[in-house]
Amino acid sequence: MKKKIVVLTGAGISAESGLKTFRDADGLWEGYNVLDVATPEAWQRDPELVQRFYNERRVQVNAAEPNAAHIALAELEKQFDVAIVTQNIDDLHERAGSTNVTHLHGVITYAQSSKRASLIYPIKGDEIKMGELCDLGSQLRPHVVWFGEAVPMIEKAAEICSQADIFVLIGTSLAVYPAAGLIDYVPYQVPKYIIDPKIPPVSGLSNVIKIEKSATAGVEELNLLLA
Numbered sequence: 226m227k228k229k230i231v232v233l234t235g236a237g238i239s240a241e242s243g244l245k246t247f248r249d250a251d252g253l254w255e256g257y258n259v260l261d262v263a264t265p266e267a268w269q270r271d272p273e274l275v276q277r278f279y280n281e282r283r284v285q286v287n288a289a290e291p292n293a294a295h296i297a298l299a300e301l302e303k304q305f306d307v308a309i310v311t312q313n314i315d316d317l318h319e320r321a322g323s324t325n326v327t328h329l330h331g332v333i334t335y336a337q338s339s340k341r342a343s344l345i346y347p348i349k350g351d352e353i354k355m356g357e358l359c360d361l362g363s364q365l366r367p368h369v370v371w372f373g374e375a376v377p378m379i380e381k382a383a384e385i386c387s388q389a390d391i392f393v394l395i396g397t398s399l400a401v402y403p404a405a406g407l408i409d410y411v412p413y414q415v416p417k418y419i420i421d422p423k424i425p426p427v428s429g430l431s432n433v434i435k436i437e438k439s440a441t442a443g444v445e446e447l448n449l450l451l452a
Contacts, residue, residue: 231389237396294440295321335368386410
C-alpha cells in the first residue's frame with residue numbers, strides 16, 4: 226500500500242505562476258480593500274463590483290500555467306497516495322495533473338447560486354455575467370468562500386490531514402483560520418515538511434523538516450528527500 230502524503234498549499238505556490246498572493250501587507254487585494262470584494266455584505270451592497278473583480282481575477286487564473294512545483298506534486302502520485310488540500314481558488318493543481326484536490330475556499334473557475342451554495346456550475350470562458358441565473362432563479366456568483374462565510378470543506382480536510390503518513394506545508398503563513406488549524410490534526414509522529422522562503426512559526430510541532438526555499442525549489446528538494 227502506498228504511503229499517504231497530505232499537502233497543504235497556500236498562495237506561495239501560485240505566486241510563481243504569476244498569481245498575486247491573496248493580500249498584500251496593507252490589506253489590499255489587487256488594489257481593492259478585501260471588505261469591498263470578499264464579503265457577503267459587499268455582494269449585497271455592490272454585486273456588479275464584486276462580479277467584475279472576480280471576472281478580472283479569473284482572466285488571470287485562466288492565463289496562468291502550472292509551475293514546476295504543481296507538476297512535481299502531481300508526479301508524486303506515481304509513488305504515493307497524494308491528497309492536496311489547498312487554500313487557493315485557482316485550478317493549477319488540477320491542470321498540473323493532481324487527481325485528489327480539496328479546495329477549502331472554492332474554485333474561481335466555477336460559479337455558484339447566490340441562494341444555495343451547493344448549486345455549482347463550471348464557467349465557460351472568463352466571465353459570470355449579471356443576469357446569469359442558477360436553477361433556482363438567483364444570480365450566479367463566484368464559487369469562492371468569502372470572509373464571514375462557513376468553510377464547507379474544512380471537516381473533510383481535517384479528516385484527510387488525520388490520515389497523513391507524511392505531511393507537507395507549502396507557501397502558506399498559517400495566518401488564516403480555520404485552515405491554519407488543520408496542521409493540528411496531523412498525527413504527532415508524522416514527518417512534517419515545511420516549504421517557504423520564510424518559514425512561519427510552528428512551535429509545538431514534532432518531526433518538523435524545514436525547507437527554506439521557494440515552492441519550486443523546495444518541492445524539488447522534497448522529492449529528493451522522499452526518493
